[in-house]
Amino acid sequence: MIPGDFQxxxxxxxxxxxxxxxxxxxxxxxxxxxxxxxxxxxxWLGDPVIFGYEEGPDQPIAFPHTVHVQDLGLxxxxxxxxxxxxxxxxxxxxxxxxTCHVAVGDGLPEVEKLRAYFDPDGDPDTDDGRPIDWVRVxxxxxxxxxxxxxxxxxxxxxxGIAASATCSTCHGDVGGMTKVKQVRTLKMGDCVDCHREYSxxxxxxxxxY
Amino acid sequence: xxLTRRQFLTLAGGTAAGAIVFQACxxxxxxxxxxxxxxxxxxxxxxxxxxxxxxxxxCPTGEGLVVRVMEGRAKKVEGNVDYPINRGKHSVRCxxxxxxxxxxxxxxxxxxxxxxxxxxxxxxxxxTDAIGRLTHQLSKLRDQGNQDQMVMVTDPLGxxxxxxxxxxxxxxxxQYMPYEAVERTTLRAAVKATFDQDxxxxxxxxxxxxxxxxxCDFLNTWLSPVRYARGYGHFRQGDDRERGTLVHVDSRFxxxxxxxxxxxxxxxxxxxxxxxxxxxxxxxxxxxxxQAARDLTGDxxxxxxxxxxxxxxxxxxxxxxxxxxxxxFAEQRPSVAFGGGSAxxxxxxxxxxxxxxxxxxxxxxxxxxxGVLFNPLPALGxxxxxxxxxxxxxxxxxxxxxxxxxxxxxxxxxxxxxxGLPDAVGFKDATFNVPLIVSFSGIxxxxxxxxxxxxxxxxxxxxxxxxxxxxxxxYQVVGFQQPAVRPLFEARGMHLGTRGFADVLMTxxxxxxxxxxxxxxxxxxxxxxxxxxxxxxxxxxxxxxDFKSFWNGLLQRGGWWDVSAKSADKPPPAPRLPKPEEPxxxxxxxxxxxxxLVPFVSTSLGDxxxxxxxxLQATPDPITTATWQTWVEINIRTAEAKDIKEGDVIAxxxxxxxxxxxxxxxxxxxxxxxxxPMGQGHQAGGRYAxxxxxxxxxxxxxxxxxxxxxxxxxxxxxKIEKTDRWIRLPKFENAVPDLxxxxxxxxxxxxxxDS
Numbered sequence: 001m002i003p004g005d006f007q008x009x010x011x012x013x014x015x016x017x018x019x020x021x022x023x024x025x026x027x028x029x030x031x032x033x034x035x036x037x038x039x040x041x042x043x044w045l046g047d048p049v050i051f052g053y054e055e056g057p058d059q060p061i062a063f064p065h066t067v068h069v070q071d072l073g074l075x076x077x078x079x080x081x082x083x084x085x086x087x088x089x090x091x092x093x094x095x096x097x098x099t100c101h102v103a104v105g106d107g108l109p110e111v112e113k114l115r116a117y118f119d120p121d122g123d124p125d126t127d128d129g130r131p132i133d134w135v136r137v138x139x140x141x142x143x144x145x146x147x148x149x150x151x152x153x154x155x156x157x158x159x160g161i162a163a164s165a166t167c168s169t170c171h172g173d174v175g176g177m178t179k180v181k182q183v184r185t186l187k188m189g190d191c192v193d194c195h196r197e198y199s200x201x202x203x204x205x206x207x208x209y
Numbered sequence: 210x211x212l213t214r215r216q217f218l219t220l221a222g223g224t225a226a227g228a229i230v231f232q233a234c235x236x237x238x239x240x241x242x243x244x245x246x247x248x249x250x251x252x253x254x255x256x257x258x259x260x261x262x263x264x265x266x267x268c269p270t271g272e273g274l275v276v277r278v279m280e281g282r283a284k285k286v287e288g289n290v291d292y293p294i295n296r297g298k299h300s301v302r303c304x305x306x307x308x309x310x311x312x313x314x315x316x317x318x319x320x321x322x323x324x325x326x327x328x329x330x331x332x333x334x335x336x337t338d339a340i341g342r343l344t345h346q347l348s349k350l351r352d353q354g355n356q357d358q359m360v361m362v363t364d365p366l367g368x369x370x371x372x373x374x375x376x377x378x379x380x381x382x383x384q385y386m387p388y389e390a391v392e393r394t395t396l397r398a399a400v401k402a403t404f405d406q407d408x409x410x411x412x413x414x415x416x417x418x419x420x421x422x423x424x425c426d427f428l429n430t431w432l433s434p435v436r437y438a439r440g441y442g443h444f445r446q447g448d449d450r451e452r453g454t455l456v457h458v459d460s461r462f463x464x465x466x467x468x469x470x471x472x473x474x475x476x477x478x479x480x481x482x483x484x485x486x487x488x489x490x491x492x493x494x495x496x497x498x499x500q501a502a503r504d505l506t507g508d509x510x511x512x513x514x515x516x517x518x519x520x521x522x523x524x525x526x527x528x529x530x531x532x533x534x535x536x537x538f539a540e541q542r543p544s545v546a547f548g549g550g551s552a553x554x555x556x557x558x559x560x561x562x563x564x565x566x567x568x569x570x571x572x573x574x575x576x577x578x579x580g581v582l583f584n585p586l587p588a589l590g591x592x593x594x595x596x597x598x599x600x601x602x603x604x605x606x607x608x609x610x611x612x613x614x615x616x617x618x619x620x621x622x623x624x625x626x627x628x629g630l631p632d633a634v635g636f637k638d639a640t641f642n643v644p645l646i647v648s649f650s651g652i653x654x655x656x657x658x659x660x661x662x663x664x665x666x667x668x669x670x671x672x673x674x675x676x677x678x679x680x681x682x683x684y685q686v687v688g689f690q691q692p693a694v695r696p697l698f699e700a701r702g703m704h705l706g707t708r709g710f711a712d713v714l715m716t717x718x719x720x721x722x723x724x725x726x727x728x729x730x731x732x733x734x735x736x737x738x739x740x741x742x743x744x745x746x747x748x749x750x751x752x753x754x755d756f757k758s759f760w761n762g763l764l765q766r767g768g769w770w771d772v773s774a775k776s777a778d779k780p781p782p783a784p785r786l787p788k789p790e791e792p793x794x795x796x797x798x799x800x801x802x803x804x805x806l807v808p809f810v811s812t813s814l815g816d817x818x819x820x821x822x823x824x825l826q827a828t829p830d831p832i833t834t835a836t837w838q839t840w841v842e843i844n845i846r847t848a849e850a851k852d853i854k855e856g857d858v859i860a861x862x863x864x865x866x867x868x869x870x871x872x873x874x875x876x877x878x879x880x881x882x883x884x885x886p887m888g889q890g891h892q893a894g895g896r897y898a899x900x901x902x903x904x905x906x907x908x909x910x911x912x913x914x915x916x917x918x919x920x921x922x923x924x925x926x927x928k929i930e931k932t933d934r935w936i937r938l939p940k941f942e943n944a945v946p947d948l949x950x951x952x953x954x955x956x957x958x959x960x961x962x963d964s
Contacts, residue, residue: 085280093249118247129247136243147259149281199757201765 046185056181057135061113069175076164076174084163087147094118094129137180138171144188144207154198262289262767264676264690265303266669268815269364269389269595270433271676272299273767274306276693283307283670283694288435289767291750293682295435301813305824309668310697312821314895315651316665317698318705326641327659329893335704339664340713344720346645347381350617351721356382358617360607362624363387367595368675368687369735373711374622375596376725377718383618386607389598390629390816390887390906393432394919395553397597399562404575405781408584408594409680412547415440415447416579419537419544420455421487423480423565424552426463429831430810431550432680441468454541456534458483460551460923461807461842461884462877464831471534474879477805477923478792479524480552481561483531484568485515485786486524490535491571497539501570504783512786525879543579544572551807554923557790558914570783583776584681588749588769589742592687594679602918604630605911611639622649622666622710627656628817628891631909631920633865649710652821658893666710671696673709673733676768684775687743688768689736711735743769794926795910796864802926804883806863808905814888817906820898821891830886833873834941839902841870842884843929848874851931858934861885863927866908871938872931883929 011019035051042049068074077083082090098118105111118129140146155166167174172183184190195202258279265272265286273292277285286306288299319339320331334342350359361378365371365387378385393409400406414420414427414437425431428438444453457469458480466472475483488505489512491497506512513519517528517535524531538544548565555561566581574580587594599607604626610616612635619640630636640646640659648657649666657663666672674690698706711732718725728738737760743749744759749771753759763769796802813828814820826837833840841859853859857872861883870885878884889902910925 082280091243091245093246095248097245131247132245133242134245136241139240142240150259199755199761201758201761 046187047182054181056137056177056179059134059179060132061110061117062179063110064178065174065180066176066178075162076167083148083167084152086149087145089148091134094132137182138186140186145209146207154200158198258284261691261693262292262689262765263670263693264674264688264767265299265306266674266690267302267306267309267819268300270294270300270435271678271688272303272435273688274299274303275767276670278693281694283310292688292767293684293686293770293772294433294678294688296439298435298439300435301825301828302815302819305813305819305822306668306670308822308824309651310670310694312652312895314653314821315668315697316653316663316707318701318707319665320663322661326646326661329653329658331663333705336664336708337704339662340716340720342662343647343664344717346618347717348721351381355617357384358615359383360616360619361385362619362621362626364623365389365595365598366623367679368592368677369732369739370674370711371595372592373714373725373727373732373735376727377714377723380718380723380725381721384607385596386599386603387596388604388624388626388629390625391554391810391922392598392600392919393549394597394600395558395562395914395917396549398559398917399548399553399566402559402563403566403569403784404581404583406583406778408586410584411582411680411683412437412545413440413543413579413582413683414545415443416450417444417543417545417574418451418453418579419541420444420453421458421534421538421544421546421568422455422465422469423458423484423546423548423561424460424554425547425549426459426465426809427547428468429464429812430815433678436682454537456537458548458552460805460879460882461809462832462875463809464812466877467832471530473526473530473534476523476525476879477551477807477882478555478557478561478794480548481557481564481787482515482520482789483524483526484546484548484561484564485512485789486517486520486531487535487538488512488564488568488571488786489515490517490532491539491568494536494539496536497571498573501573501783505567505570505786507785510786515789538568539572542572543574543577545569545574545580547581551809551923553914553919554921555792556912556915556921556924557792558919558921559916560787560790563784563787567783567786570780575780575783576778582683583778583780584679584683585685585774585776587677588685588687588746588771588774589677589739592675592677592739594677594681600918601911601913601920604636605634608634608636608639611636611642614642616643618645618647619643620647620649621656621660625654625656625817627659628654628894628904629906631865631911632907633909633911649713651707652895654821654894654898655892664713665707666713667692667696667707670694671707673711673736675736675739682770684770684772685749686768686770687739689740689763691764740769749774790915792924793912794924795912796926799926802863802928804881804927804929805923806861806905806908806925806927807882807884807923808887808909809884811886811888814886817888817891817904820888820901821895823897826897826901829941832877833875833938835871835873835938836941837901837939838936839868839870839885839889839905840873840938841929842873842875842878844878844880844882845874845876847878847880848872851929853929853931854935856935856938858932858936860930860932861905861908861927862930863908863910863925865910865925868903868905868908869932870903870905871936873938883927 038049079092080089082088094117097114101111101114117132120128152163152166156163170184174180192202258277260275260277262275265274272295273289274286275289276283286303288295288297290297318333319336321334323332324330361383366374400409455469456471457466458473458475459466460475460477492502517531521528546565546568548562552561569575569581646660647662648660649664650657651665670693676688678686696707709732727735729735740760740763741756744756749769751762751769753762810816812830813825819825829836841861853872855873858869859872860867860869885905890904891898893899909922912921912924913919914921
């Protein structure tokens with residue numbers, strides 16, 4: 001080192017520590033920003049990407065559609081009773097599950113959970129059942145009106161098939177899912193594409209009313 | 210860092226504001242979950258409502274409706290805001306359409322008579338069996354060479370259904386008898402004679418300044434009351450105009466008379482003479498359009514003998530009033546005159562109406578805004594408006610045929626001639642000579658009770674259809690009726706339940722190997738073919754790039770119309786005014802039968818077709834506020850002289866029959882007139898109609914207009930007698946006392962100074 005040469009002043013230890021911390025925080029910030037950006041951009045274009053959530057959410061009871069649909073062969077409309085009649089497909093009441101599970105499924109932990117919802121104290125005479133708060137998987141924003149009945153009627157009449165054979169058009173093979181997951185984006189573009197394809201009305205007021 | 214008090218408050222405020230603002234960004238928690246209730250009643254209403262546009266079939270007008278449907282059940286009807294006939298308004302008759310759908314006495318499947326005819330005992334059979342029986346009977350009749358002995362009776366059916374029925378009857382070779390209890394035959398003839406038009410024109414009440422109506426209760430029941438009442442609202446209270454003047458000429462104090470600025474209570478049957486007198490004043494005062502005045506009084510027709518002073522005695526209206534009305538009518542243009550209802554229901558009905566409609570020429574209102582606007586011909590050539598109903602004279606001929614055993618099969622749909630034809634015609638007895646009576650009614654009405662075979666049709670909320678309104682709104686309209694709900698009895702399976710009338714006819718035609726030449730196998734195909742023609746025209750309210758979108762648009766809006774497709778007809782030269790004809794009354798003897806009987810169409814029950822529905826039964830009459838009963842309106846002085854009080858059971862007898870009704874003394878009735886509402890007095894018709902009240906149509910004299918053959922239903926004279934019974938008249942007005950009757954319950958007490 002030549003005396004008199006320009007010497008950058010050695011940063012004091014405190015400042016170095018600060019740079020180090022700032023670097024780590026900045027990196028973490030960048031990762032978070034990137035994750036958020038991935039989430040926002042992917043939600044804009046299609047299904048939101050949230051790492052670790054490829055499967056669909058955990059539910060209060062791990063209800064296996066596979067067992068009920070594939071193994072037992074129940075119709076979708078057996079439980080989702082309102083789907084051919086009204087707007088909402090409707091989630092079955094606990095009492096409906098219990099028509100079978102009062103006898104079926106002894107010893108299975110998830111069935112015990114179900115029974116605990118229906119009759120927590122084990123005394124059938126008391127009226128103390130609790131509703132199950134499922135995590136919603138398919139959700140339309142408030143400004144969209146979607147009526148299941150009309151869609152099911154259309155597809156089942158067009159193809160001459162049962163109502164329950166039309167569900168997979170939008171919901172995918174729910175019968176093969178252990179955890180229910182959204183398979184189509186169900187965004188406006190998705191709706192409109194399909195409406196165009198089948199010459200359904202595309203007036204704004206068809207869905208936004 | 211020193212934090213001042215001011216900074217602290219700013220930060221705290223900002224944080225609070227931010228917290229409140231960003232609170233709204235999230236999705237509420239309840240939206241992110243979906244709950245399984247513990248118990249779910251089967252009939253719990255969930256989900257959203259759907260609204261379907263369709264056409265009301267409760268009365269001949271055919272208002273456009275939207276029906277609220279939840280879970281596949283119709284819950285409420287409202288007026289269709291888009292539909293040109295009613296533009297968002299609807300009548301009590303439409304409202305009660307739901308009860309026609311859910312009526313507890315609806316026929317739930319095909320029935321065949323079991324006991325004696327009219328015994329009311331029926332046995333349920335399958336549709337295959339029922340259609341087979343009808344086909345077999347009709348083919349037997351045809352094999353005997355007696356096709357013309359098949360008589361089809363329906364309400365006047367227009368549009369596609371009319372087309373199907375007309376083809377079925379004509380290709381089979383039978384007779385078609387459209388039936389209306391209160392027929393428009395005379396009105397149609399008058400419109401033809403005065404304006405040379407085949408469809409009833411539009412009366413532009415909305416833009417008129419002076420409306421002169423003769424005998425027609427147009428705010429209540431006449432032709433298209435919802436549309437007229439809507440126009441009337443604008444006529445009286447429109448923001449952009451002055452209040453119009455309404456003068457109503459009627460021999461009864463009707464709802465329109467009650468709304469009028471001036472009610473001229475004319476002697477029954479003298480409406481035409483009054484109109485000529487008005488014409489005389491307008492011409493004599495020099496207020497008439499000179500060309501029209503010359504045309505109307507051509508060939509030296511001198512009107513001077515009709516000067517108000519000369520006819521005042523005869524028509525029963527003071528000369529001063531005739532003069533004032535005539536001058537007002539001529540000066541407050543645009544003005545419009547129209548007539549119908551009781552003015553047409555006399556032996557000189559055609560004269561009355563022609564004289565009335567001719568007044569429009571004098572004030573230059575024909576084909577002008579605020580006057581009489583001609584309606585164009587229907588948009589689709591082969592889809593007509595409803596045909597003219599068979600006149601009363603035709604019915605008398607049919608009864609004669611029936612008596613001679615020359616009617617082999619009577620097919621009845623949407624009509625109740627057993628109830629509506631006067632007893633004096635002898636229809637009731639003559640039906641026993643008809644070997645086969647088939648009814649398509651969904652309710653066992655009086656005619657259906659006599660049927661051998663009942664093939665119940667859908668309620669209008671379950672069926673397809675179309676309507677070409679007559680009178681139209683001044684431009685071309687084709688309304689479409691779609692099933693708002695699935696048939697109520699669908700769950701009974703394909704062999705029971707109800708079926709659409711047109712589809713049944715098409716099936717029977719197949720069985721008879723008649724080619725109806727219709728585009729398709731079902732009635733829906735026929736309608737879609739009509740829609741395709743409209744689609745190809747590519748004009749009007751619904752246009753689309755492809756047929757499928759067009760069909761959707763058509764059903765969403767409830768129909769198709771083209772506001773620019775108006776009639777191209779120029780007003781014809783005014784025809785000469787008719788020579789007066791005197792009305793005749795039956796019986797002639799005014800000493801024994803001192804009162805004119807002027808029946809009127811009930812606001813809610815119409816000519817009787819609404820009687821089966823309790824909502825309509827419970828709808829108060831606008832003048833008397835009476836419900837659920839038949840009453841007779843009598844002048845209050847006449848009633849006093851005969852010691853008649855409200856609710857006394859009065860026997861009203863003509864030379865042709867006798868009915869009983871509750872007295873309703875009323876200051877608005879002319880002294881020599883009594884009025885009875887139509888609609889009650891059914892022998893069948895379900896639990897709400899059966900055996901209730903009495904039917905003024907049954908005691909009418911079988912007299913008719915000399916030229917058109919239409920029933921002169923206001924030309925009967927009657928006498929009234931008090932019986933010794935009294936029944937409280939069920940009415941809204943004065944049903945509860947307006948002050949407390951307990952004398953110790955003062956509302957206000959005035960203390961004297963001493964106390």
